[in-house]
Amino acid sequence: MSNDWWRTATIYQIYPRSFQDTNADGVGDLNGVRYRLDYLVWLGIDAIWLSPFYPSPMHDFGYDVANYCDVDPLFGSLDDFDALVSAAHAKSLKIIIDFVPNHTSNEHPWFLASSSGRDNPLRDWYLWRDAQPDGGPPNNWFSHFGGSAWSWDERTQQYYLHSFLPEQPDLNWRNPQVRAAMYDVLRFWLRRGVDGFRVDVISHIVKDAAFRDNPANPNFAGEGPDIARLAQTYSSDQPEVHDVIAEIRRVVDEFPDRVLIGEIYLPIERLVAYYGKELGGVHLPFNFQLLDARWDAATIANIIEMYEAALPPGAWPNWVLSNHDRPRIAARVGAAQARLATMLLLTLHGTPTLYYGDEIGIGHVDIALERAQDPWGMREPDLGVGRDPSRTPMQWDASAFAGFSTREPWLPLTPDFATRNVATMREDDMCILRLTSKLLHYRHAHSALGIGSQRLLHASDHVLAYERLQGADQILVALNFCHDTRSFSLPNGLSGAVALSTHSGRSGERVPAKLELRGDEGIVIKIG
Known part of the structure; x- marks a missing residue:
């Protein structure tokens, strides 16, 4: 058995906007994460995964990156990041950061150059195509946030691809210059001491070379987001992506004891391919099977058996219950079963990822229309796809704004924050917070739960x-x-x-x- 630290670790995802505000602007920041490290040690966490904190126009709250090698002033500075890494390592906590390779912001210098003219040296860094004879987009692909995945550029008279917002143009990962530039980004952060990366939508980064139309999704019932209307046959999960991921892995392996995690929403039989040939892919292709599972014993058992049986020799499993894109576990199964779900997550074979706030049982939070922030929810408002309820602030105490900030937070708190908060719940031996901490420390103490x-x-x-x-x-x-x-x-x-x-x-x-x-x-x- 390998002694890689990530095999026995519990990863804790932090959405920085919503963890702790230290400069009274209603938005969390990197100094806030550093301020709460002792809490994470008490809880029993081993590694922190930070959602994006890069300079960004914030059309998609940091997933539209304008500079891969800096910190947005909203979250602090590079010095603040270095201080966080140093403080975390001093407490034996690992730091994992988001890497967003599929797309940049349309305000990134690369895209500004690429869109300045067809003869620009960076033109081929993005995916530009001519219109159809009728002037329509090059193919039928949908954006994940609704509508066509293509936007027309009047200046250069071509369409560019954006798998998400129009402000998030897709990079061309078939271009070796793009790959080299992005590998330098990885090295920049690895040299600063990060312990690994969670790679955003890693299965999307290579598209079909011929840009063929996606076929209709035979399972689409006639209602739902645009992206569900078509099978993503040619816009995602292309065979060539595994060669690119192997290159990314080799870059990460230049530095010892690092981990590479991939965000991959695929069926089990396709998911496990991302471990790579001879396990040279991502160390942990995120296993999201529990996010949509029917919540009963037989279904969960079937998922466990199918997943374990599909793992390639030497592959290490992992489990996820909630994240920043999906409804929280307490919102899906209720408060009582959320406790059970926590025990499931922290005792299954493999590396668990715990989402901030799940340990205090935050469930669904109603977001009034005037407080809505999520661009997907606002682009398809009648479908209930808004992700704001999963991103509300962490609740630390019973004071005004739950100790998260000294002013109104960017998203609302739960109505019961006066009792659903860390300070109050730490005093209750039978609450979900104490249960989570007990499970994590018991996991540390027993090798059967770590590597058994x-x-x-x-x-x-x-x-x-x-x-x-x-x-x-x-x-x-x-x-x-x-x-x-x-x-x-x-x-x-x-x-x-x-x-x-x-x-x-x-x-x-x-x-x-x-x-x-x-x-x-x-x-x-x-x-x-």
Whole structure:
């Protein structure tokens, strides 16, 4: 077994705009992350993943990058970033940052040059194409944020491709000069001490060379965002992307002990290809199967078995429950089952990624129309695709603005922030925050949960149970996915005591052969 740190780490995603404001502008910043490092140590986190903080016009809140090698003044400075890395490393915390290679801002100097004329040396750094004979766009591709993926440039009389907003033109990754420039970006941050990258929409960066029309999506039911109308056959997941990713990996491997993570929304059988030939791709292709899964024991068990069976030899699994683009887990399954979901995430085989605020059970936050910020939600307002509810500020205490800021935050807080906050919940031994911290520290203390094997034991009558095993360290996890009491019989020969429960009053309890689980209860049993 490799001793790569990311195999046993728990990654904690921070959306910097929403974590901690230290300069009273209602928006979080890098100094705010540094200010809260002790909390992350207390919680039991190993690595911090920061969503973009680069200079940007903020049409897509930093995913429209205008300069890959600096910090937007909204978030601080390069000195602030260096101070954060130094402070994090002093506390044995790793720093992972977002790398956004598919597109830049339309205000990036590269695009300003590319769009200045067809004869500009950087013209081929982006994807320009002539109009159809009728003047229409080159093909039928949709933007992920609604409407055509092509915008007309009047000055040069061609269309340019933007898989997201028109202000986010796609780079041409078939151009070796683009690749070389982007690899220098990676080295810039690696030299500053970052411990790895989460690569945004990595499966999109290479498009079909012939720009063929995408076929209709046979599963589209007639309602939903534009992007769902077509199968992304030619606009994403092209065979050549794996050669490019192998190059990216070689750059990252120039520096020891770094990790490469890929954002990839694909079925399991296509997802696992991103580990690469001879595992020379991304170390962790994000496994998002739980984000859309039906929340029941049989479905989750099936996902676990399919995923584990599909992993190439030597590949390391990973699990995600929430992120900045999808509804939070508590919004999807409710407060009681969110506790169960936390236990699932932090005991499964593989590296877990925990989204900020999930540890205090933030759920859906209603965003009034006048407070809406997300460009996708505003471009397709009737579809409920807005991502603002998943990006609301972290809630630290019961003071005005929840200790996040001294002024009105950029997005609203939860209505119950006076009780749903870190300071209050740290005093409640049975709340989801304390449960999360206990699970994380228990995970650190037991190699079975860090690197141990996994065996599915039971998946019926709403109960999912599995075993984690590493040498003499043996742990059993049992989860009740319904609101009523359910029972589960331990396999012959196994006995132990309850180490952790999502409910009160069970710690240390010896487990009988037939275990009774209360509604919404999950337990961790130390066998022996």
